[in-house]
Amino acid sequence: MMDSRTRRRYAINNFMLGLTGLCTLFTVSILFLILGYLVYNGGKSLDWDFFTKLPLSPGENGGGMANAIVGSMKMIFVATAIGVPVGFLGGVYLSEFGGRTFPYLIRYMADLLNGVPSIVIGIFAWTVVVVPMRHFSAWAGGFALALMLIPITVRSTEQFLRAVPNSLREGALALGASKWETVASVVVPASLSGVLTGIILGVARIAGETAPLLFTALNNQFWSNGLNEPTASLPVMIFTHAIAPYDDWHRQAWAAGLVLITMVLLSNIAARFILARGTTRR
């Protein structure tokens, strides 16, 4: 038989369990709501034309966003080509070669850069790339995205490299390997799945950024040749189509949103798969 104090303790216990469970449910349900909305509205708008045709003039129904898909890919490619090597090597330096004060400062600055609003990054890229070139381009858009990718990659690379136990480094050094050989042939391979995961997640993150592209790549209703012209991208297309007064354009925006979030979800799943494979294959 329980006395009143014990009864009260159990009551509080159950109440908190219910409350925390409810909050978790609320959080998760937001994600499902967003996904559900996109799947419902985007699903009924998605067709083959979306992937193959160009956008039509306002007022005309139909067309697609093929140029935006390709444009996004071009700029993600440029951003990855610049951002991944710089971020990766920066992370290697911070983890393996740093002393005391210098790495601390670099880390601090990387975190600050991470926190800079994306639109400010866009303005910076506009000043540094668009103005001297005198036109908008995929180069500028890719450059702006790279600036966002670098601090993310530096920090995640550093974090996964640090997780490699020191005993492995000592083992390699004791065999006559130099510092760099140890890093390249033991430390990096040991943390590869984590480092790759960090890169994939970083790329997925910048794929959806809109503000940095607004005044660097601008937008384009048509195909862009190479990387030197204003280029369409999915996030910017969503922006311009969603605020327009045409129903068909709204439909296209939903479809674009669904494609974008599917890309992000697939990357996340791939990243987790790689990470899980990497840690169990010991």
Added chain:
Amino acid sequence: MATPGVASASPVHTTPKLKTSGMYFYYGAFQALHDISLEVETQRITALIGPSGCGKSTFLRTLNRISDTVKNARWEGQILLDNQDIRELDVTNLRRRVGMVFQRPNPFPKSIFDNIAYGPRVNGVKGNLSEIVEKSLRRAALWDEVKDKLQKSAYALSGGQQQRLCIARALAVDPEVLLLDEPCSALDPIATAKIEDLLISIKDQCTIVIVTHNMQQAARVADTTGFFLLGKLIEFAKTDIIFKNPEKKQTEDYITGRFG
């Protein structure tokens, strides 16, 4: 088969393999070693014993300069390898000639073959890698147990096997000296016995210095033993003398178990 503690029939080398004089070691402001001077005989097993924290591991790790990788660590004095100052040698070359096996097995997350082949590859050793790998595994008494699974991950081996793998990996670069830092402390008695036998079998190809907190182990395998206490080398003599007729009272107190 060579017997520990008894002078071998092989010619006695007059130049000690390793010689330290007036060696002091500091971690920042803390002095870990005071005026260590000793000589390690070639092709013999030298054991370093003493209670926890006495500096024997610190001393060992200076011999191949792996202590240089620790921030705030510095040492003074002279350490000679074959009469050459180790500060003047290229450090990666020094570490190839003076190998090390650590307290806990630390195989790389690679296959057994790639673990053994790592040293030769990184040092640009020419020759048939498969042969080198087999020879090293045979020397470490591990070949029969792993010859069918060389491509499997090193982590699939048991603790004792992983430690023998680490010994094989160190032997693959043909070191002149092998330093072992309490190599059996994480292992069961059977694995320990296998490793002790293996050390005795390779000592005529390789000078061995082993740090151990297990006095019986030192008595079993070592030709010469050094007793460390609080960063000082109290006594350094033939194993028989240390254990049967020690000169210093502190040595006698330690080996009879009065402390430590």
